[in-house]
Amino acid sequence: MVTRSNSATGPIGIFDSGYGGLTILNAIREQMPQYDYLYLGDNARTPYGTRSFEVVYQYTLECVKKLFSLNCRLVLLACNTASAKALRTIQQNDLPNIDPDRRVLGVIRPTAEAIGTLTKTRHVGLVGTTGTIQSLSYPMEIAKLFQDIIVTGEACPMWVPLVENGEYDSPGADYFVEKHLNHLFSVDPEIDTLVLGCTHYPLLLNKIRQFTPSHVSLIVQGKIVADRLSDYLYRHPDMEQRCAKNGSCHFLTTESEEKFAASASLFINEPVIATHVVV
Numbered sequence: 248m249v250t251r252s253n254s255a256t257g258p259i260g261i262f263d264s265g266y267g268g269l270t271i272l273n274a275i276r277e278q279m280p281q282y283d284y285l286y287l288g289d290n291a292r293t294p295y296g297t298r299s300f301e302v303v304y305q306y307t308l309e310c311v312k313k314l315f316s317l318n319c320r321l322v323l324l325a326c327n328t329a330s331a332k333a334l335r336t337i338q339q340n341d342l343p344n345i346d347p348d349r350r351v352l353g354v355i356r357p358t359a360e361a362i363g364t365l366t367k368t369r370h371v372g373l374v375g376t377t378g379t380i381q382s383l384s385y386p387m388e389i390a391k392l393f394q395d396i397i398v399t400g401e402a403c404p405m406w407v408p409l410v411e412n413g414e415y416d417s418p419g420a421d422y423f424v425e426k427h428l429n430h431l432f433s434v435d436p437e438i439d440t441l442v443l444g445c446t447h448y449p450l451l452l453n454k455i456r457q458f459t460p461s462h463v464s465l466i467v468q469g470k471i472v473a474d475r476l477s478d479y480l481y482r483h484p485d486m487e488q489r490c491a492k493n494g495s496c497h498f499l500t501t502e503s504e505e506k507f508a509a510s511a512s513l514f515i516n517e518p519v520i521a522t523h524v525v526v
Contacts, residue, residue, distance in 0.1 A: 256491040257318030258283035265293035267446030268325030269514035274469030283491040291501035295328040296376025307333035309526040320489040324353045331384035357475035359388035370437040375444030377402040401431040410447040424454040442466045499524045
């Protein structure tokens with residue numbers, strides 16, 4: 248059971264609209280097992296990908312505040328849609344009023360930073376939820392760093408439901424993965440790097456590789472985000488000292504505890520005991 252605490256240190260909060268953020272959590276824990284982690288999945292209100300900017304912002308802010316109330320000093324939005332539609336507003340408008348000493352980070356900027364050294368043709372493909380693609384967050388972030396890179400996005404609205412419902416290895420997954428990748432590479436045949444812009448997509452990795460040209464490199468976010476988070480803590484020792492170091496990990500969900508535990512087993516190789524919360 249996770250309870251409120253007034254301790255000077257607290258766990259690193261990891262937030263996702265569903266289960267996909269567990270792929271980010273896995274990579275972070277593998278690289279930095281010494282820290283405490285508190286994962287919150289807003290599974291009762293998933294998916295976020297088709298919701299408006301206003302709704303995604305409101306839901307994300309509620310979840311961030313919940314993690315803050317449980318003593319998280321640092322929260323990572325391990326959700327591309329939340330990072331695209333809510334992160335900047337929370338950082339600029341909400342944090343100064345909530346607590347200027349806390350931090351909320353996302354997954355888009357770290358991924359954008361890694362792109363420049365990976366593409367040779369300077370043509371990058373992006374697959375993601377409708378919300379992530381429509382936000383244009385990736386092209387804008389990449390353009391700030393690498394003005395010569397052309398980004399072509401493809402919204403894949405069925406991919407998250409396939410994963411969330413355990414159908415990621417089914418013939419139905421073949422159809423939807425092939426359909427969207429064929430369209431993406433027909434729009435820009437020069438793409439040599441493909442960003443998996445949703446944390447659910449690593450479970451579709453075998454399918455994605457099957458229908459992606461062999462010369463195209465795939466960017467999976469987990470390791471990149473883990474590397475950047477490690478670097479962030481190194482560069483911000485005051486924040487690093489506020490992160491508890493007992494090696495613990497707890498899971499919160501807005502849906503039933505039993506359903507979360509059963510579905511989370513697809514994403515994380517350990518027994519999961521979740522606690523239901525209201526945000």
